[in-house]
Amino acid sequence: MNQSEKQNISKVAKNSLISGIGSIVNLTTMPLTSVITTRVLGAELFGIYSLVQSWGSLLSNLSSLGLNGTNLRFIPTYKGLGDWPKIKGSILWTLRVSFFISLALTVFVLIFPSQFCAIFVHRPDNISQETFEANVVRAFRFYAVSILMTSLYQVMMSSLNGLQEIKYKVLSNEIIGSAAKIISLVLFVFFGWDLYAALGSNLVQDAVILSVSLFFLLKVFPKLKDSSFKPVFEKKEMNKFAAALFTNSLLSKYTFQLDILFLGFFTTMREVGIYTVALRLQPLIYLPHYTISTIFGPLVAELYSAKKKDELKNLYQTVTKWSLSISLPICTTVLMFSTEILNIFGKDFSEGIMLLVVLSIGNLYHDFLGLAGNVIMMTGRIKVNLINSAIMAVVNVIQYYFLIKHYGIMGAAVGNAMSMVIINTIVMLEVKYFLGFVPFRKSLYKPALSILVSVVLVEILLSNYKLPWYQYTFILYVFALWALYVVGMFILKFDKYDRYIIKKIANRIPFLAKVLPKSYQQ
Numbered sequence: 019m020n021q022s023e024k025q026n027i028s029k030v031a032k033n034s035l036i037s038g039i040g041s042i043v044n045l046t047t048m049p050l051t052s053v054i055t056t057r058v059l060g061a062e063l064f065g066i067y068s069l070v071q072s073w074g075s076l077l078s079n080l081s082s083l084g085l086n087g088t089n090l091r092f093i094p095t096y097k098g099l100g101d102w103p104k105i106k107g108s109i110l111w112t113l114r115v116s117f118f119i120s121l122a123l124t125v126f127v128l129i130f131p132s133q134f135c136a137i138f139v140h141r142p143d144n145i146s147q148e149t150f151e152a153n154v155v156r157a158f159r160f161y162a163v164s165i166l167m168t169s170l171y172q173v174m175m176s177s178l179n180g181l182q183e184i185k186y187k188v189l190s191n192e193i194i195g196s197a198a199k200i201i202s203l204v205l206f207v208f209f210g211w212d213l214y215a216a217l218g219s220n221l222v223q224d225a226v227i228l229s230v231s232l233f234f235l236l237k238v239f240p241k242l243k244d245s246s247f248k249p250v251f252e253k254k255e256m257n258k259f260a261a262a263l264f265t266n267s268l269l270s271k272y273t274f275q276l277d278i279l280f281l282g283f284f285t286t287m288r289e290v291g292i293y294t295v296a297l298r299l300q301p302l303i304y305l306p307h308y309t310i311s312t313i314f315g316p317l318v319a320e321l322y323s324a325k326k327k328d329e330l331k332n333l334y335q336t337v338t339k340w341s342l343s344i345s346l347p348i349c350t351t352v353l354m355f356s357t358e359i360l361n362i363f364g365k366d367f368s369e370g371i372m373l374l375v376v377l378s379i380g381n382l383y384h385d386f387l388g389l390a391g392n393v394i395m396m397t398g399r400i401k402v403n404l405i406n407s408a409i410m411a412v413v414n415v416i417q418y419y420f421l422i423k424h425y426g427i428m429g430a431a432v433g434n435a436m437s438m439v440i441i442n443t444i445v446m447l448e449v450k451y452f453l454g455f456v457p458f459r460k461s462l463y464k465p466a467l468s469i470l471v472s473v474v475l476v477e478i479l480l481s482n483y484k485l486p487w488y489q490y491t492f493i494l495y496v497f498a499l500w501a502l503y504v505v506g507m508f509i510l511k512f513d514k515y516d517r518y519i520i521k522k523i524a525n526r527i528p529f530l531a532k533v534l535p536k537s538y539q540q
Contacts, residue, residue: 047196051203052298053362055216056291058207061366063153065291067216069139069282070157076275077127078168081120084264085112086176088256091396093180094316095323106242107249109177109235111256113170120169127162131155140283153213154287161217167224174231178238179312186234194230199223262400265407276414277430280422288366293427295363296373297434299352303381306344307388310337314389318396330393331455336515338389338457343465345385347503350469351496352378354476358492373431380435387442390449390457402448410441461513468506472499 056064089108096104127134132155135141141150171190178187202222206215241247278297281290301308314337321330352359356374360367394402414437421429450456476499485491 047200048298048301049362051200051219052295054203054207056295056363056367059213059216059291060364061288061291062286063213063291064216064294065287065289066154066157067213067291068278068294069154069287069290070161070217071220072275072278072282073138073158074161074164074168076279077123078120078165078172081123081165081169082112082116082172082260082264083119084260084262085115085256086172087263088112088260089173089176089180090315091259091319092252092256093177094182094319097181098320101250102239102241103248103250104252105181105239106247107251108180108256109173109239109242110249111251111253112176113173116169116173117166120166124162124166127165128159131159131162134158138279138283140285142286157213157217160214161221164221164224167221167228171224171228171231174228174235177235178231180316181238182316183234183238184313186238187231190227190231190234195223195227198226259400262404263395265404276418277422277434280418281427281430284422285426289427292367292370293373293430295360295367296370296377296431299359299374300377300381302352303345303349303378304385304388305348306341307385310341311389311392315392315396318393322397327453331453332515334389334393334449334455335457335459338386339459339462339465339516341389342386342462343507345382346465346469347472347500349378349382349385350473351499354473354499355492355496358489361489370427373427376428376431376435380438383435384438384442387446387457390442390445393449393453394445397453399448399452402452406441406444406448409444410437413437413440459513461516464507464510468503468510471506472502475502 055067059067089112092108093105096102096108132151135150135155135158139154141147141154175187175191178184178190199219199222203215203219206218209215211218236243278290278294281293314333317333318330321327321333353375356371357368360370360374394406414433417433417436418430421433423429425432446457476495479498480495485494
């Protein structure tokens with residue numbers, strides 16, 4: 019492993035650790051806020067909350083027209099060249115476009131919520147128009163301003179990410195933003211606001227993230243507010259890349275979000291609520307992929323432009339193994355203890371066990387092969403992405419329409435998992451075709467073998483001795499599963515790339531440095 023490879027893996031290790039810390043905080047607060055919300059609202063009101071939030075998220079994401087993703091490609095390139103005027107131009111152009119489009123969408127939903135809901139939201143025959151207006155339409159109007167705030171803070175997030183200031187991105191979103199949400203949620207619930215406690219806490223979170231991320235962006239790039247420092251706009255190049263990226267997102271990323279939107283059109287709010295709880299547990303599984311991909315993407319662009327193909331291959335295979343190694347025990351935990359986990363959210367949601375199983379398998383597959391998408395995008399294969407997106411758009415719309423119309427929430431879960439399998443298989447094969455390598459290493463069998471042995475041992479333990487108050491004490495068996503898995507991984511041994519990452523992480527966590535074998539500290 020040469021010095022350049024060490025530097026690349028060090029970047030992943032360092033920034034993954036920072037992202038991981040933020041994710042741990044987020045994973046601590048997210049289930050807590052979800053449990054509070056579901057237990058206070060119940061399945062039906064939680065369904066309304068989920069549908070409103072999904073539409074708000076979709077519209078805010080659409081507002082940037084792909085420019086946020088463009089920042090992730092252009093800003094690191096400009097930074098490598100030391101071209102700060104172009105960095106300023108990239109940020110300001112994205113901000114302007116996002117502001118005006120999100121403002122227009124916000125005003126539309128504020129003024130015409132009834133018309134919006136009449137088109138996109140299903141009103142059951144047993145629900146009167148007056149009740150529908152009071153519960154659903156009013157919630158859409160209340161939440162409309164989130165479209166504007168979310169769109170703006172996403173510009174700050176993409177800019178910080180492009181500048182590789184991961185610590186400030188994590189601090190703004192995962193830590194301070196999450197804290198603001200849970201504090202405001204508890205306060206609003208105390209006042210008895212129910213549905214509006216959940217929606218209102220989201221608005222507080224949006225406002226806090228926007229303010230804090232703007233503060234940090236100006237801190238790392240003070241010339242952004244310096245009128246004497248003139249920006250250089252490469253609008254043509256940015257818009258060309260953004261148009262392709264937006265089309266790609268419109269056809270693929272956003273069509274993956276159609277499950278809840280189609281459920282809102284075909285099913286009841288209660289069913290939307292049950293499905294959403296199962297869906298909201300999925301970030302636990304794809305967290306490793308998300309955390310690693312935010313750092314991996316810019317590195318792909320950097321290595322590919324420098325024609326360091328072998329280093330790119332090694333990095334791709336290393337991060338794929340780590341993504342799978344971390345997500346595999348998470349997914350196994352969710353599958354083994356699905357009943358106990360869903361019961362935490364309330365009895366209304368225990369019907370979603372099979373939904374949880376199907377969705378989890380699909381997301382595990384995405385964790386395994388999903389980094390191929392970063393490779394295709396960041397090596398500039400825009401047309402390939404467009405073709406992939408067009409294929410998946412057609413597949414998703416057709417399958418969601420028919421599966422949800424005829425099979426309801428189970429159809430949505432199957433459609434979601436099928437989408438993950440199809441697109442990730444296609445993109446992985448494309449990386450093989452264009453670049454000549456795959457994400458697999460021989461050592462990939464090790465996490466699979468380790469988790470298999472761990473599951474068998476925990477099942478034997480459960481069959482012979484189940485602790486009293488199992489609905490609470492099951493967490494001890496979760497700890498046992500993870501402990502066995504980690505021990506198994508060390509017994510099977512890590513390769514040189516794994517050891518290097520472990521060493522880098524251990525150097526930043528004194529406790530790990532003390533307990534790790536000496537061979538991992540050399």
